[in-house]
Amino acid sequence: MAGESNGAGVFGSSIRRREDPELITGHAKYTDDLQLPGTVYCTILRSPYAHAKINSIDSSEAEALDGVIGVYTAADIEESGTPGAIPVGWLLPDMKIPDHTMLAKDTARHVGDGVAIVVAEDQYTAHDALELIWVDYEALDGIADPKKATADGAPLVHDMAPNNIAFDWEIGDKEKTDAAFAGAAHVASLDIVNNRLIPNAMEPRAALADYNSITGELTLYMTTQNPHIHRLLMSLASLGLPEHKIRVIAPEVGGGFGSKIHHYPDEAITAWASMQVGRPVKWTATRTETYITDAHGRDHVTHAEMAVDADGKFLGLRVDTYAAMGAYLSTFAPAVPTYLYGTLMSGEYDLPAIHCHVYGVFTHTTPVDAYRGAGRPEATFVVERIVDEAARVSGIDPAEIRRRNFVSPDNFPYPTQVALEYDSGNYEGALDKALAAIGYDDFRRDQAAARSDGKYLGIGLSTYIEACGLAPSAVVGSLGAQAGQWESAVVRVHATGKVTVYSGCSGHGQGHETTFAQIVASALGVPYEDIDVIEGDSGVMPHGWGTYGSRSAATGGSAIASAAEKVVDKARTIAAHLLEAAEEDLEFEDGNFFVKGSPDQAQSLPDVALQAYLAHNLPKGIEPALEATSFYDPANFVFPFGTHIAIVEVCASTGHVELQRYLAVDDVGNVINPMIVDGQVHGGIAQGVGQSLFETAVYDEGANLLSGTMLDYAVPKAHFLPSFETDRTVTPCPHNPLGVKGVGEAGTIASPAAVVNAVVDALAPFGIAHIDMPVTSEKVWNAING
């Protein structure tokens, strides 16, 4: 795979990742791999109770242990004058916002709530000392189920939130939707639990804080997807240090899937501890600790109904959801089951009436926030399950009923009943491609034959859409975001023509160093090898919002493209001056400026760059140097879509579900690097299949986490999964300079519905309408055996 290739042709090619040599040799440094002179270690004592009053804490024995530097509680943080708050970054009307502090003060509200910290000379001692802190807890009742938590008399998480309701939110037109049901020939109705998930990025969260009391500067290395957001929240809410005195660095980051977006207490505590002890302090979560502190995903209880006319046309969709928030409002939690969920209820369909009502509910559990897909997998699951149920009750084939209801390609831009405007799409195109590739008609014949042999095969479709590429800042601001969602980039051409690109995104496995360089190579006509990409350091790249919501290519990439365009514009001015020609007469091709028709008299970009830095002969009014900064605020979300198909075989005697084939046809717009895009799809599918068949965070009635270790929570293993079949259609995004959409979440959004639809299809002879995720053997066996 020699010649990672040059210039313009590099956009769209499957270049191997330049990140990999360090990673495959073990030389890449993740947060826990970093060591500063004098580093000491922090551990956090966590509540073993779902809900308890903290009467007193006796840390004297721990403090006396050899090697312990200090033990601290919420009282110590308060006394230090540090603000100590963990804020929520998305506000909804009338939302109840309880206090959330870096350590619990008088009440612990979930298993894992931080109660005290130890700082010690080594990590073994720091863990030993935890066992010597004596907390007098008074256990109180807890509750984990988001629907039951709203009942009168349920244990309250916060007294200020009656019935545990954090917010009561709706979107769409209730009256219009109710009226649609009045005229329905068929009504499909489902009760759906969207199972709670634990993210399980392979690298546990960690932080290494180094506070310099002389300069007042804090350097914080941490496992983050968005260093600038942490810098802002550390300054404003948690630590009270001036923002310009905080530098947040994301070293190599081992996956995130949303779990490293959020501003947790733990990293702030680590920083605070460094301020107390005057030495670098490191905290590294154990896996079991991540299970009770990393924000969980999903956890919805939903009732959905679809009204269908006699021809199988959808008339209206009604959705009622109880969405768990957990014990506190995590960073972007309120947005997830509202604006990232209710707005997706139209799916790919021309749906004339929609109403979606959501209660955000406090429970005595680990907080819930964005996890890969964030709201959109939950919405897609509701829509694609209810569509299959509508097909079932109407007696129409699931592929056919979708076809009858798709927004047609000539109907874009398409305004939905739930606030979004879809920009482009060809949903039937993706469906047709997928059906042909899977051999849909042949499968239906095989399925019938197999059934007569007592073999239960099933096929499941998920024709999904998502809104991503977060996001137009004014739009999200009007909806409650306390953050902008533009992205920033700097493209700097050095005097020698080499290029450094800075991005406000912060990759953690996506391959930005490769794909962003591909964008710039293409835009500047500079050899790919001559371009470096730097991100994940707030001290080097001043601004940005990070990597999540499938935004890095569409928003971060567009920022880079527009910075590169500014560079070309400036270079053109200088080149025109050097060539003594008018700017408008210049062509720019493969990195060379020349007067139309005279390509042999060219000024290359490196030539221009050298002159720009020498500044001996610049046009009037042009500043030296060749670089540009861009702040790109997208005009709209982007809307990837596609068709995913799962084929399963269900064993009737055990209930075992075998995923035999999984095929995805995605439309993510233009593709920068097909190999990387396929990889994102593979990983996304695996996580969605994991949710549908294996993964679930289980709390007991009293809100104790039963799936508290990796021995209990089934992260999919290699032999649980088949190889995946992937293909694409390409409908470029019309409103960003690259024509790209997002791909990071598509697989996770589409796949749970595809798998469950396949299982339900396999079980059609038994008249089974629905099985909740994860579809375990036992659940299937119970469904079959009534």
Add this chain to the structure above:
Amino acid sequence: MYPSKFDYHRPSSVQEAVQILSANPDAKVLAGGHSLIPVMKLRLATPSALVDIGRIDALQGISRSNGSLRIGACVTYDEIANSSTVQEAAPLLAEAAGQIGDRQVRYRGTIGGNLSHADPASDLPAAALALGATLHVTGTGGSRSISATSFFVDLMMTALQADEILTEVEIPAAGAGTGSAYAKWEHPASGYALCGAAAVVTRNADGSCASARLCFNGVSSTAVDASAVGASLAGSDLSDGAIESAVNDNLSIPDATGDMFASAGYRQELAKVMGASALRTARDRA
């Protein structure tokens, strides 16, 4: 995670090991460590001392003589799974050992550690029961032999005294006309058995069943011998129908355990399916 502090001993003989054990009542024996170290990391076990028997030569080795297969306590799962001696004399044990955990675990975990730990969801206890294994143990008072049937007392409890070490597992070598199989239903997270069925079937010259034994891991607090199933198969023609009715009519696990992955009731159903499957395979191999 980080284990609590402990003293470490590395004796070079079994005698020395049992002396140390006897002097340290809450010491634990460390062989491969793949049952013990994980619980120590979670601080669910906090022994004051570990007695590392991993380098005692007498506890190594696989041999076959006088119709018996003898396996040293510190022989690893991987060695058992890939040993041609075991594959010939006790193929059930090799098959079960090859399904424990994962490659990395199988390189370190040992048969002695496994049986002494007596985790009912592990894969070897049922095989040891089904094969009629004899466990040789040594303590300060000398050596004795315990049948597998008497060895497993309760959940993670064995007949071993505090100062005793399991030294060797002896298994009668399979004779002609005997087949066996291990059928496992794996816990999707831990990889332990939600239900593991170990079957041994011996056929007469006319193909009828001379004897059959069906034992289970994972379904209750210890490995269990479904002796009624075996007894009812004796003399039968071992047809699929005979196996199915033997299992359906005679298999009952009154103290079946349940968890969030498989309730007690579902485990019983699985036991029937896995038990019949293991018996059919064993029959085909006999």
Add this chain to the structure above:
Amino acid sequence: MGISIELEVNGASVSDEVEPRLLLAHFLRENAGLTGTKIGCDTSQCGSCTILLDGKAVKSCTVLAVQADGSAVTTIEGLANGDYHPVQQAFWDNHGLQCGFCTPGMIISCVDLLSTNPQPSEDEIRHGLEGNLCRCTGYHNIVRAVQDAAETMNG
């Protein structure tokens, strides 16, 4: 309290005095400074800490450093001298990694798998990797990488 141990790590002799409870993974990362070996869980599930101990893949979070006394350890840093091991090369060529955190352990397991089964089927590869979790790739390209490496190594 300390116990003297001596190991051969990536071909070089390393000796130190350690607490008996020190895990081999911590010894390699902290004492020997080889942070390529990762720690991703605390229950011996994830396999990120996999190394070769006397030539066999083991989870170094489930081995005490004192147990490894006298043994030879190969970590990801020592798998190849200068160039890439064919398995490393195949992971790169086939996009067998994304965040890279599971990768050192995954690569070591694949090396071990191919040493005992030079031409594994897809099913054998998937089962052979059951001790290593990856959250990014869905294993699809890891399987491709192992197949590619097998082809190269069988040359």
